[in-house]
Amino acid sequence: MSPLTGQRPFFRSRWVEVPPGVEELAPETLAPGFAAAGVPCGLKAGGGTDLGIVACEGEAASALLLTRNAAAAAPVRVCRERCDGGAIQAAVVNSGNANAATGEAGYEAALAMRDGAAAALGLPPAHVAVAETGVIGVPLDLESVLTGVQAAAGAVAADGGGSFVDAICTTDRWRKSCTLRLDGVTVSAQAKGAGMIQPGFATMLCFVQTDGALAAPEENLRSACAASFERITVDGQLSTNDTVLLQATGEAGRPLPRELLDAVLLQLALEVVADGEGATRTGRVEVRGARSGEEAERAARAIANSPLVKTALYGRDPNWGRIAQAAGMALAGEELAELGPEEIDAAELAGEGREAELSVDLGRGGESAHLYFSDLTHDYVSLNAEYTT
Amino acid sequence: MSPLTGQRPFFRSRWVEVPPGVEELAPETLAPGFAAAGVPCGLKAGGGTDLGIVACEGEAASALLLTRNAAAAAPVRVCRERCDGGAIQAAVVNSGNANAATGEAGYEAALAMRDGAAAALGLPPAHVAVAETGVIGVPLDLESVLTGVQAAAGAVAADGGGSFVDAICTTDRWRKSCTLRLDGVTVSAQAKGAGMIQPGFATMLCFVQTDGALAAPEENLRSACAASFERITVDGQLSTNDTVLLQATGEAGRPLPRELLDAVLLQLALEVVADGEGATRTGRVEVRGARSGEEAERAARAIANSPLVKTALYGRDPNWGRIAQAAGMALAGEELAELGPEEIDAAELAGEGREAELSVDLGRGGESAHLYFSDLTHDYVSLNAEYTT
Numbered sequence: 175m176s177p178l179t180g181q182r183p184f185f186r187s188r189w190v191e192v193p194p195g196v197e198e199l200a201p202e203t204l205a206p207g208f209a210a211a212g213v214p215c216g217l218k219a220g221g222g223t224d225l226g227i228v229a230c231e232g233e234a235a236s237a238l239l240l241t242r243n244a245a246a247a248a249p250v251r252v253c254r255e256r257c258d259g260g261a262i263q264a265a266v267v268n269s270g271n272a273n274a275a276t277g278e279a280g281y282e283a284a285l286a287m288r289d290g291a292a293a294a295l296g297l298p299p300a301h302v303a304v305a306e307t308g309v310i311g312v313p314l315d316l317e318s319v320l321t322g323v324q325a326a327a328g329a330v331a332a333d334g335g336g337s338f339v340d341a342i343c344t345t346d347r348w349r350k351s352c353t354l355r356l357d358g359v360t361v362s363a364q365a366k367g368a369g370m371i372q373p374g375f376a377t378m379l380c381f382v383q384t385d386g387a388l389a390a391p392e393e394n395l396r397s398a399c400a401a402s403f404e405r406i407t408v409d410g411q412l413s414t415n416d417t418v419l420l421q422a423t424g425e426a427g428r429p430l431p432r433e434l435l436d437a438v439l440l441q442l443a444l445e446v447v448a449d450g451e452g453a454t455r456t457g458r459v460e461v462r463g464a465r466s467g468e469e470a471e472r473a474a475r476a477i478a479n480s481p482l483v484k485t486a487l488y489g490r491d492p493n494w495g496r497i498a499q500a501a502g503m504a505l506a507g508e509e510l511a512e513l514g515p516e517e518i519d520a521a522e523l524a525g526e527g528r529e530a531e532l533s534v535d536l537g538r539g540g541e542s543a544h545l546y547f548s549d550l551t552h553d554y555v556s557l558n559a560e561y562t563t
Numbered sequence: 564m565s566p567l568t569g570q571r572p573f574f575r576s577r578w579v580e581v582p583p584g585v586e587e588l589a590p591e592t593l594a595p596g597f598a599a600a601g602v603p604c605g606l607k608a609g610g611g612t613d614l615g616i617v618a619c620e621g622e623a624a625s626a627l628l629l630t631r632n633a634a635a636a637a638p639v640r641v642c643r644e645r646c647d648g649g650a651i652q653a654a655v656v657n658s659g660n661a662n663a664a665t666g667e668a669g670y671e672a673a674l675a676m677r678d679g680a681a682a683a684l685g686l687p688p689a690h691v692a693v694a695e696t697g698v699i700g701v702p703l704d705l706e707s708v709l710t711g712v713q714a715a716a717g718a719v720a721a722d723g724g725g726s727f728v729d730a731i732c733t734t735d736r737w738r739k740s741c742t743l744r745l746d747g748v749t750v751s752a753q754a755k756g757a758g759m760i761q762p763g764f765a766t767m768l769c770f771v772q773t774d775g776a777l778a779a780p781e782e783n784l785r786s787a788c789a790a791s792f793e794r795i796t797v798d799g800q801l802s803t804n805d806t807v808l809l810q811a812t813g814e815a816g817r818p819l820p821r822e823l824l825d826a827v828l829l830q831l832a833l834e835v836v837a838d839g840e841g842a843t844r845t846g847r848v849e850v851r852g853a854r855s856g857e858e859a860e861r862a863a864r865a866i867a868n869s870p871l872v873k874t875a876l877y878g879r880d881p882n883w884g885r886i887a888q889a890a891g892m893a894l895a896g897e898e899l900a901e902l903g904p905e906e907i908d909a910a911e912l913a914g915e916g917r918e919a920e921l922s923v924d925l926g927r928g929g930e931s932a933h934l935y936f937s938d939l940t941h942d943y944v945s946l947n948a949e950y951t952t
Binding site: 486 | 631632634635664665666699700798799801803869870871874877883884887888889890891892893894895896897898901902903939940941943944945947948
């Protein structure tokens with residue numbers, strides 16, 4: 175337990191390098207200058223909190239990363255076409271409906287939701303981002319959403335981080351959020367992971383606020399995501415709705431330590447994997463000795479997405495042959511020295527830990543890559559097969 | 564039931580175009596001029612039949628297709644380096660041990676197995692192929708194998724197809740074999756599918772014999788496989804041991820009807836999918852309206868290998884959104900018109916049938932591709948997680 179928050183410490187993966195001196199604050203209170211709220215508006219069955227707003231008082235430097243899925247959801251297209259990603263002051267988010275594959279009407283609804291939030295907050299529409307997550311192919315109940323937008327805009331507060339994170343979650347089993355301080359700079363962040371209201375597909379959303387200063391926010395966010403959210407896989411499925419927003423006001427008068435941003439995003443990414451659908455364990459596979467980074471990446475993805483490796487992680491089976499097979503598949507048609515127990519370390523598959531580290535040395539070059547992945551379990555099949563749309 | 568064989572008819576998928584006039588014979592009796600046998604040699608726990616030989620009396624035109632996995636098993640490497648793929652007269656096969664990732668000793672063992680069969684049959688070693696399937700990373704018990712080779716070579720008979728198919732099976736739930744006659748030409752074939760002795764990885768083996776004449780056997784076999792075994796996926800995993808052998812003696816004095824070869828390989832491929840690990844249903848997805856064949860193929864593979872689509876097939880959930888998401892992932896970074904119920908037909912996901920047909924029209928070109936795939940079930944997870952190496 176953390177003495178400051180009375181909760182489990184935020185940094186709890188052995189794979190995260192925690193910056194020395196970082197202080198953990200109550201995650202409900204956002205970085206100075208930011209306010210948030212979450213309210214129920216009727217999208218989630220059972221009346222759960224499903225509409226959230228996070229906003230900063232003044233201007234902010236920002237970066238907004240969006241899914242590359244060619245069937246991107248309406249809110250993603252609104253962000254792409256109608257937002258100034260470098261000057262986002264607020265985001266409005268709902269859970270319970272992804273507003274994906276909803277046609278022109280869906281686009282108009284996402285735009286109206288964004289415009290409604292901008293009006294309620296008194297901000298230029300292009301400075302407000304919109305994100306949604308939940309079931310797909312179902313028309314958004316815009317009237318309920320707009321009522322929720324009014325309520326949330328009236329309720330935003332510095333300690334509203336808890337209700338905001340509730341508003342972005344779907345079937346997440348726990349909250350993924352933090353507020354941290356280092357060198358006079360505060361960072362707060364909230365993420366949701368691989369869960370679903372109804373079987374649709376997993377979506378990842380993440381919002382990061384800081385009073386630190388950040389030059390080249392997009393470049394920094396891309397680079398931090400490349401080492402965190404782009405290193406994870408639950409089921410190998412690129413969502414239609416993935417969104418990451420970073421806002422930096424610079425009010426602290428000091429730079430945001432990059433190592434803090436990296437640590438926060440990596441821990442949150444690992445939380446998303448650990449809370450993957452039906453997941454019980456997280457694996458980290460490292461591929462070394464590749465001829466190129468692309469080759470290492472290809473092999474690491476083949477291993478991390480192999481249902482045979484994922485079931486071995488679940489079943490605690492140190493089955494290195496499945497790792498050899500997946501690596502060989504990734505390099506199909508090429509010459510590869512035989513991979514055996516000398517080159518493959520799969521011992522932790524059989525261990526007791528919730529985090530298992532695997533590695534394979536291809537022995538043909540100096541490049542490497544790693545990936546974090548969840549196991550494939552009976553609960554994954556149940557979650558995705560036994561509920562119907 | 565077939566009146567000739569007293570068994571279920573061989574052709575039982577609606578997706579196979581059965582050549583008119585084809586006659587179904589007892590699958591135990593091979594095409595004229597061929598003989599086979601299967602014996603137990605001690606590799607399979609419980610003393611099951613695990614060593615098989617199939618051979619023709621004289622010379623044959625042949626084609627031998629092997630996995631492209633870069634971590635190919637020892638028998639595959641022996642076939643590649645030491646066999647004349649166009650003049651194969653016999654194949655020796657064992658189940659129970661894949662002889663994969665077994666190093667130099669494994670290669671020598673596969674070579675000794677092949678040479679032992681050649682000596683016992685009085686054939687040039689380069690005219691004998693070797694194939695193996697089963698657990699990986701375990702040294703092959705060569706002494707037992709060589710004893711089995713002697714016994715099998717002494718037992719080969721024209722009606723040995725039944726024991727031969729038993730010798731190539733691992734956890735297959737049913738025999739996959741046939742003997743068929745059309746236009747005075749007979750074809751017999753035996754395949755094994757996605758099963759395992761112990762969790763290793765699925766391997767597909769297939770042997771085809773005919774007394775028909777076949778010009779350009781490799782070209783014809785490649786083309787027939789492109790429409791059958793290369794159109795299927797159980798778990799998206801390319802095996803280290805996949806092998807397909809076609810032998811044509813030409814003794815019938817008439818050409819092998821190509822449509823018969825196509826129908827046989829497609830039905831056997833569909834049997835392999837239907838008997839996939841834990842499988843209860845087979846899907847066929849067709850992607851139309853693609854800009855290129857490669858694009859259609861990429862989208863079809865993304866859909867057929869999506870665990871979300873595979874669990875929807877299992878759960879009889881007509882979840883078209885998962886098909887839109889997978890297609891969008893395959894085209895990541897490109898512009899794509901929105902995919903909805905107009906473009907996607909997923910109705911048969913919810914049907915009662917064991918075969919379900921899905922389609923999606925990308926609406927951006929005239930190319931198409933299709934793929935056959937199994938569902939992802941609780942039994943798949945159990946099979947691959949609950950047994951240990």
